[in-house]
Amino acid sequence: MAGGILVIGDVINDIVVKPFGPIARGTDTRATIRHTNGGSGANQAAWLAALGAEVRFAARVGSTDKNRLTAYFSGLGVEPCLAADDDFPTGQIVCLIDPDGERSFLTDRGANAQLDADDLPPSLLDGIEIVHISGYALFEPGARAAVLDLVAIAKQRDIAVSIDPASTAFLAEVGRADFIEWTRGADFLFPNADEAALLTGKIARQEQWPLLLADYQTVVLKFGGDGALLATRDAEPISKPAKSVVVQDTTGAGDAFLAGFLAARLRGEAPEACLELAIHSGARAVTNIGAQPF
Template structure:
């Protein structure tokens, strides 16, 4: 376990999300799943460094200012243009992505020893940069807590069987894995999320958490811990960044020594606050604390403290 002040190294892509909804003008939001997690951690008061790539363009400057405004330390290799994604929203605020992205992170080392490393999404599966990420994580495994979110983007995953192999390799390297039910449905068509979670636990992580959209979330641990949390009903602006807010809040609560059920309810609450406003806009520590005071407690069974 790490202390709440211990630094987290987050590795992965920044993306300029070009949000498109009906006849409304396009809106550009800073995004990218790992970048969102780093921002969410910083908003909650946890020091975070983001190892990423940015272009020398307006989108790159926008994203850097956004991250640094929350206190994220940005270590960015320069690329010719900042990655982008057109995010099309349906009538319920659900997002569909079309990407313009490459990931070429060179071999690197952290500037300081991290207490925890978080990675996932495009940066974990897109070569040649994924090889650099893998080598760094393998060097620090056992010395830093590793967390992973596959954040599946089918258009970028290639062959499904190969994608499953890559994802499961990351699962086996991690201490904590979080996935959404849509991720699991693409990776393992027809399988229940609870079954996949148990299989992933057998690969090595201590904890697996799964988000279920409007049905809330559940978490399981290798030593038999179980927790569930209902979704919080909120008006939906859009779902952009909700899973990343979940991840950041879960990591922050766990670092503070919270039990499994408490980590889960912090995470579900942070996701709900994000869904209720446009873009990947996670809550501050004060906003999350206020919502938790007003919110329901999780349903749990043999949760790990």
């Protein structure tokens, strides 16, 4: 692999539930229920491969799922580097989808939370141009230490580092000051509106990106239906509107957006073109139920 991207993140067995109406407490509610592969890191790796990037994906899964998931990711064009856990199962999420497409998660991180240094050898960086970290890999102490050790080696090798904050609930749990300390100096940060507000303490978007640029080289703010903004330290910010599509499920939209941006970046495209592909990919993701390419 040359000029590729290493994604470090989570693998989740998604149980996606879209009720036909309000949930009737204590009785039945008709719904569409799908079992799909997911996890922020897994989704990002899948979308990157679908967009033509050379992708290596490192994660930890339950031992009974390793062969199946290795074959699955290989079939997507992703190079899987999956560690097997004999004690914890692959992570699971129940994803509840509102009628407007918004989603809420019930999360069991399982083997994802057990990621350790043995799972992330420096050889993972061979041939890599960008290391992308899903924020979920930073929320457990052991996994965080292993990830940050590998990030330090990446920086020594002049490999760019990208961060997705991933979860406002987990960000609030660990605290914004610590998260920024762990990730300060990253080349790319991809927060959504809520994550940017939590990391800066500011609601107004025009106040968020200047504060974030104090700690990150490039900030790409995701605003869902309101589009996105790209800010760097040496140029005026670039804003683009969202595409008009019929929303079925917003699960994985941010992962597809991020993958579009980084795939274009790996091809050497200009910042505006990177943002355009990001928005196109995010729009494609919301038109189908499930978090990975279809």
